[in-house]
Amino acid sequence: xxxFLSQLIFGLQRGTIYALIAxxxxxVYGVVRLINFAYGEVFMIGAFVSFFLVNAVxxxxxxxxxxxxxxxxxxxxxxxxxxxxxxYRPLRQKPRLAALITAIGVSFFLSNFVSYSSGExxxxxAVASFLLAGFLILYVLGVKVLNFPVKAxxxxxxxxxxxxxxxxxxxxxxxxxxxxxxxxxxxxxxxxASYPVDRLIxxxxxxxxxxxxxxxxxxxxxxxxxxxMVVLSYLVNRTMTGMAMRxxxxxxxxxxxxxxxxNRIISVTFIIGTALAGAAGVLSAITYPRLTAFMxxxxxxxxxxxxxxxxxxSIEGAMLGGIxxxxxxxxxxGLLPSSYGPSRIDFTPLADGVAFAILIVVLLLRPQGIFxxxxxxxx
Amino acid sequence: xxxKIVNLTHFFGGLKAVDDFNIEIGPRQIIGLIGPNGAxxxxxxNLVTGFYKPTMGKVFFQDEEITGLPPHVIxxxxxxxxxxxIRLFNNMTVLENVTIARHYRMQYGITSAVGRFPSFxxxxxxxxxxxxxxxxxxxxDSKIHQPAGSLxxxxxRRLEIARAxxxxxxxxxxxxxxxxxxxxxxxxxxxLIKKIAEEFRLSILLIEHQMPVVMGIAERIHVLxxxxxxxxxxxxxxxxxxxxxxAYLGEGALQ
Amino acid sequence: xxxxxxxxxGLLAFYAVVMVTSAVGLMNDYILRVINLMMINIILGVSLNxxxxxxxxxxxxxxxxxxxxxxxxxxxxxxxFGITKDTPYWEALPMFLVAILAAALVSALVGFIIGLPxxxxxxDYLAIVTxxxxxxxxxxxxxxxxxxxxxxxxxxxxxxxxLLGIPPLSNFTVIFLFTLFTVIFIRNFVFxxxxxxCIAIRENEVAAHMMGIPITRYKVLAFVLxxxxxxxxGALLAHFIQLLHPTMGGFMKSVEYLIIVYLGGMGSISGxxxxxxxxxxxxxxxxxxxxLRMVLYGALLVVLMLKRPGGLMGQREFPFLLPExxxxxxxxxxx
Numbered sequence: 001x002x003x004f005l006s007q008l009i010f011g012l013q014r015g016t017i018y019a020l021i022a023x024x025x026x027x028v029y030g031v032v033r034l035i036n037f038a039y040g041e042v043f044m045i046g047a048f049v050s051f052f053l054v055n056a057v058x059x060x061x062x063x064x065x066x067x068x069x070x071x072x073x074x075x076x077x078x079x080x081x082x083x084x085x086x087x088y089r090p091l092r093q094k095p096r097l098a099a100l101i102t103a104i105g106v107s108f109f110l111s112n113f114v115s116y117s118s119g120e121x122x123x124x125x126a127v128a129s130f131l132l133a134g135f136l137i138l139y140v141l142g143v144k145v146l147n148f149p150v151k152a153x154x155x156x157x158x159x160x161x162x163x164x165x166x167x168x169x170x171x172x173x174x175x176x177x178x179x180x181x182x183x184x185x186x187x188x189x190x191x192x193a194s195y196p197v198d199r200l201i202x203x204x205x206x207x208x209x210x211x212x213x214x215x216x217x218x219x220x221x222x223x224x225x226x227x228x229m230v231v232l233s234y235l236v237n238r239t240m241t242g243m244a245m246r247x248x249x250x251x252x253x254x255x256x257x258x259x260x261x262x263n264r265i266i267s268v269t270f271i272i273g274t275a276l277a278g279a280a281g282v283l284s285a286i287t288y289p290r291l292t293a294f295m296x297x298x299x300x301x302x303x304x305x306x307x308x309x310x311x312x313x314s315i316e317g318a319m320l321g322g323i324x325x326x327x328x329x330x331x332x333x334g335l336l337p338s339s340y341g342p343s344r345i346d347f348t349p350l351a352d353g354v355a356f357a358i359l360i361v362v363l364l365l366r367p368q369g370i371f372x373x374x375x376x377x378x379x
Numbered sequence: 380x381x382x383k384i385v386n387l388t389h390f391f392g393g394l395k396a397v398d399d400f401n402i403e404i405g406p407r408q409i410i411g412l413i414g415p416n417g418a419x420x421x422x423x424x425n426l427v428t429g430f431y432k433p434t435m436g437k438v439f440f441q442d443e444e445i446t447g448l449p450p451h452v453i454x455x456x457x458x459x460x461x462x463x464x465i466r467l468f469n470n471m472t473v474l475e476n477v478t479i480a481r482h483y484r485m486q487y488g489i490t491s492a493v494g495r496f497p498s499f500x501x502x503x504x505x506x507x508x509x510x511x512x513x514x515x516x517x518x519x520d521s522k523i524h525q526p527a528g529s530l531x532x533x534x535x536r537r538l539e540i541a542r543a544x545x546x547x548x549x550x551x552x553x554x555x556x557x558x559x560x561x562x563x564x565x566x567x568x569x570x571l572i573k574k575i576a577e578e579f580r581l582s583i584l585l586i587e588h589q590m591p592v593v594m595g596i597a598e599r600i601h602v603l604x605x606x607x608x609x610x611x612x613x614x615x616x617x618x619x620x621x622x623x624x625x626a627y628l629g630e631g632a633l634q
Numbered sequence: 635x636x637x638x639x640x641x642x643x644g645l646l647a648f649y650a651v652v653m654v655t656s657a658v659g660l661m662n663d664y665i666l667r668v669i670n671l672m673m674i675n676i677i678l679g680v681s682l683n684x685x686x687x688x689x690x691x692x693x694x695x696x697x698x699x700x701x702x703x704x705x706x707x708x709x710x711x712x713x714x715f716g717i718t719k720d721t722p723y724w725e726a727l728p729m730f731l732v733a734i735l736a737a738a739l740v741s742a743l744v745g746f747i748i749g750l751p752x753x754x755x756x757x758d759y760l761a762i763v764t765x766x767x768x769x770x771x772x773x774x775x776x777x778x779x780x781x782x783x784x785x786x787x788x789x790x791x792x793x794x795x796x797l798l799g800i801p802p803l804s805n806f807t808v809i810f811l812f813t814l815f816t817v818i819f820i821r822n823f824v825f826x827x828x829x830x831x832c833i834a835i836r837e838n839e840v841a842a843h844m845m846g847i848p849i850t851r852y853k854v855l856a857f858v859l860x861x862x863x864x865x866x867x868g869a870l871l872a873h874f875i876q877l878l879h880p881t882m883g884g885f886m887k888s889v890e891y892l893i894i895v896y897l898g899g900m901g902s903i904s905g906x907x908x909x910x911x912x913x914x915x916x917x918x919x920x921x922x923x924x925x926l927r928m929v930l931y932g933a934l935l936v937v938l939m940l941k942r943p944g945g946l947m948g949q950r951e952f953p954f955l956l957p958e959x960x961x962x963x964x965x966x967x968x969x
Contacts, residue, residue, distance in 0.1 A: 492823055
């Protein structure tokens with residue numbers, strides 16, 4: 001009973017993180033039918049941004065906690081905007097496969113970029129980011145002021161370059177302020193960066209029932225996730241933008257005919273999804289403080305499976321699917337023996353397979369997921 | 380009886396898209412299926428050809444029940460259809476588009492294909508000849524090596540019918556074959572359809588919006604509105620049926 | 635002379651040149667190594683093109699199938715047959731061929747087990763399931779260890795350390811012949827009624843279904859065939875680089891094969907051959923910049939899809955790769 005309860009608490013904590021990422025998948029899929037594989041990488045970048053910030057800035061603890069959560073969320077939503085504008089929007093009228101391939105490319109690019117920026121190469125990454133941003137600024141100035149290298153057309157909108165430039169500057173800045181710290185740290189191969197949890201919060205165990213306890217980090221985790229989900233429900237169900245979002249799920253063309261800017265709705269969806277994934281990254285980093293460039297791959301996949309389990313496109317489904325996934329995985333870790341038989345075989349790595357077992361079962365029995373509607377082919 | 384539908388009913392969620400539809404088609408008959416937009420005509424086609432599974436009702440073909448069989452099996456039984464929005468294999472050549480239709484009649488296996496055995500060469504040669512026959516009926520034989528997607532609209536429509544015929548069906552379901560054509564082109568197409576129906580001893584079930592066309596060639600017309608059959612009869616009777624006129628009112632289709 | 639004769643002569647000349655130059659010591663070992671890697675990548679690229687390019691599916695787990703084949707063959711030659719570096723080559727070769735066959739069969743079986751339930755659903759699911767497959771394969775091979783007696787020592791092999799000490803049985807001739815076999819097999823498959831059925835599914839699934847093509851059967855067939863050749867490629871690779879590691883079956887490696895296919899052109903064997911050779915060569919040249927290569931690969935995939943979705947070759951082929959009838963049509967089209 002006691003182990004059951006404490007496993008449940010750990011499982012719920014794991015689950016809320018999956019749920020937050022799954023929300024991003026499910027919302028974007030609902031509106032544009034795209035699996036944005038890069039959410040796992042957004043999650044990772046959220047964790048790293050927070051890591052840089054907490055290491056580089058010294059502020060009173062409560063302010064730092066809030067900033068450590070909010071700054072990554074904002075950075076990640078900028079990243080989401082840039083991703084959508086640069087990689088996905090141009091392909092919206094093309095076959096869906098093209099966007100899917102692009103999504104793989106984006107995800108691959110992001111994780112390897114962060115991996116590359118480890119150790120002594122961090123300086124060159126910062127410089128590269130600044131140079132790229134500078135190039136963009138020069139390009140815009142050149143076109144606008146000097147008509148070079150091409151003549152400015154009425155279609156030329158410098159504002160389009162704002163988001164990529166600002167995000168590049170931000171990335172470069174983050175690298176730069178933390179360069180001294182980072183040259184000593186590595187997250188390549190088997191090395192990892194440790195998230196400085198103690199600068200944010202001192203871990204306390206609060207006893208609940210006999211030997212069952214809950215930590216203050218877990219409480220923070222639950223509070224933040226629930227808060228974010230409540231805000232999200234409000235946004236989706238009570239605002240005009242949310243209404244347009246839900247309507248876009250059924251028929252994008254009709255929504256466009258009603259005078260709604262569908263591209264703007266899609267951008268908002270990306271912003272929300274990536275902000276949530278960023279928050280999940282921070283929460284995860286505080287709980288499991290081992291940061292690597294590829295830390296997002298597994299949670300990203302599992303969160304996607306959670307979204308499929310809940311019924312892709314359904315917001316409640318993503319929340320429930322995430323929780324189920326987290327709890328199931330935690331119980332698998334708890335139940336599998338870590339040292340079995342005379343040769344002391346450790347079975348716990350197999351817990352990673354639970355997610356995929358769930359996926360196979362869902363696909364065989366109910367491919368549309370718990371809350372999903374059965375797919376209707378459009379002929 | 381060649382083809383029979385009994386009490387066919389289909390729901391989309393709570394919406395009754397097709398409500399108790401019945402039809403009988405004999406050998407070498409041309410039957411029209413008309414109705415305002417969204418009346419459920421194409422849904423009937425989708426149910427017959429196995430793209431949707433009907434909620435209720437049965438479909439019989441040559442005294443055999445074929446309800447809910449997958450599309451490729453339906454085709455091998457002898458029913459084939461065209462699509463409202465043209466669905467060609469755009470990057471394949473005109474000739475390949477038609478040879479695909481002969482796929483299920485070909486025999487050679489993967490080993491013969493990979494080893495280039497005599498059966499491969501023989502059957503490939505036969506299928507090409509056969510495909511050329513169908514293409515020449517539709518005056519497409521000068522374009523056999525062009526990608527199908529590069530053909531002009533009218534020829535694409537014709538190619539789609541040629542491809543359907545190449546499966547050697549006994550019942551052909553045409554979904555608005557004259558859509559997007561002007562009156563003269565549409566009438567020409569209808570003459571062609573009538574001709575091939577006689578030549579290949581086919582039955583045809585035809586969805587069409589251009590009234591003069593359907594009235595001209597169908598011997599019997601079924602009218603659908605909101606999934607319900609509101610009238611059945613020969614063209615002259617349908618033309619003057621008040622229920623039909625009411626269903627179409629505002630669309631101005633019966634002028 | 636018929637054009638086919640030129641193709642055969644060209645291939646013989648290539649084989650002879652490599653054999654003679656390496657025999658007389660003109661051929662640098664390093665260059666020979668790169669040529670062999672190129673050919674193994676051609677096997678993997680062409681087989682992935684059958685799945686992703688010709689049939690229009692989206693498998694992201696090709697490296698997973700590759701490593702399954704590699705492990706099966708590697709376990710067989712090292713553990714089952716006990717082949718070591720010192721075993722005479724002519725004694726080891728038949729056993730090696732058996733191991734390759736087993737690798738192909740196991741990969742095919744795994745492809746079938748994964749493909750059958752998933753390919754009935756919409757195509758997105760295949761992507762996610764194959765990524766998941768790559769990850770689960772990693773978990774499994776991390777987990778599986780074997781004991782092996784070498785002299786008086788008992789060694790643990792497999793597990794996170796990977797599989798070491800695989801005998802170097804893949805030489806130029808073996809790899810060359812298997813590459814030839816793969817390319818001819820897939821070319822002949824593609825230019826037949828079966829290949830046409832796969833392409834028709836890519837072009838328009840609904841119409842293909844209506845034209846009497848059992849679409850699920852052909853999707854599974856293409857997926858299984860592709861996986862089979864991936865298994866063969868894996869077996870060859872394992873006995874060429876002489877080691878296997880669980881991470882080699884993961885997502886990262888699969889993306890490299892995706893890039894070969896999409897850079898070359900979806901539905902072009904010629905394109906895949908060019909891209910496999912070019913990228914293998916390039917990655918050797920780019921070795922000094924190491925990981926930046928991976929960053930560039932990611933960016934390349936995005937830019938390709940945005941700016942040149944047809945890849946280098948689109949769906950065209952070099953005339954010498956086409957069967958006779960298609961070559962005539964090609965000549966007609968380009969007159």
